[in-house]
Each structure stands twice: as C-alpha cells, then as structure tokens.
Amino acid sequence: MNLDKLLIEASTPELLEEEFNRYKKIKTDGLISPxxxxxxxxxxxxxxxxxxxxxxxxxxxxxxxIKNGTYFFNPFREVPISKKKTYKNRKKENRAMKG
Structure with missing residues (x-):
C-alpha cells in the first residue's frame, strides 16, 4: 500500500477529530486550576x-x-529562542566566525 493511500485512509473527518481531541488532551496542563x-x-x-x-x-x-490532493501541509512556524551567553556558546560563535 502506498503512502498516499494510507494518508487518505487516515484522514477521515472522524479520525481527524479524534486526533485533535487526543492532541488537546496531551497539551492540557491539568496540574493547574483551571x-x-x-x-x-x-x-x-x-x-x-x-x-x-x-x-x-x-x-x-x-x-x-487531502483526498482531492489540494491540501498542502504548512511548515512549522519558526520562533527564535534567545540563549544565554555561556562559555560553550561563545566558543561555537568564535569557530563559526573564523570558519
């Protein structure tokens, strides 16, 4: 079975809704109230x-x-994360500048 056929079979509205609900449950922080x-x-x-x-x-x-072949997955949104200056990071930056 090819990958396109598997994707179509896994993309029924019911399965997509189930997956959304699973994802929401995983992403819920239940240790705080509410x-x-x-x-x-x-x-x-x-x-x-x-x-x-x-x-x-x-x-x-x-x-x-998905079934009609007109759905294109968006890439992940890139978010820059600043890092604290450490000795290790400075060494990497220096190597990159020299290279």
Whole structure:
C-alpha cells in the first residue's frame, strides 16, 4: 500500500477529530486550576478554540482537501529562542566566525 493511500485512509473527518481531541488532551496542563490548554495559534492564524468551535466542518474540509490532493501541509512556524551567553556558546560563535 502506498503512502498516499494510507494518508487518505487516515484522514477521515472522524479520525481527524479524534486526533485533535487526543492532541488537546496531551497539551492540557491539568496540574493547574483551571486546567490550561497549551496549543499555539497555527501558521494559518486559527486558534485551537476557533478550530474546535467548528470542528466538524474543519475536519470535513481538511479531509476533502487531502483526498482531492489540494491540501498542502504548512511548515512549522519558526520562533527564535534567545540563549544565554555561556562559555560553550561563545566558543561555537568564535569557530563559526573564523570558519
């Protein structure tokens, strides 16, 4: 079985909704009260709350686009993370500048 066929079979609206609910559960911090869901806004600008409000239509739309070959996965959003200056990091920077 090829990868495209497997992707189509795994992309039914029902399975997409189940996967969203699993992901939301994993990303929920239950150690605080009230529990907080830690899902960032997607690269398309849709929040998890907005997606969840219209989950049936969202999952149907995504499923249909995958089946029709018109769905393109967005790359992950890159977020720069500043690092503290340490001796180890300075050595790497110096090597990069010399190289």
């Amino acid at each position: 529990p907080k869901v830690n899902i960032q806004v997607g690269v398309d600008g849709v929040s998890w709350e907005g997606f969840e409000k219209d989950i049936k239509n969202q999952c149907l739309y995504i499923s249909n686009r």
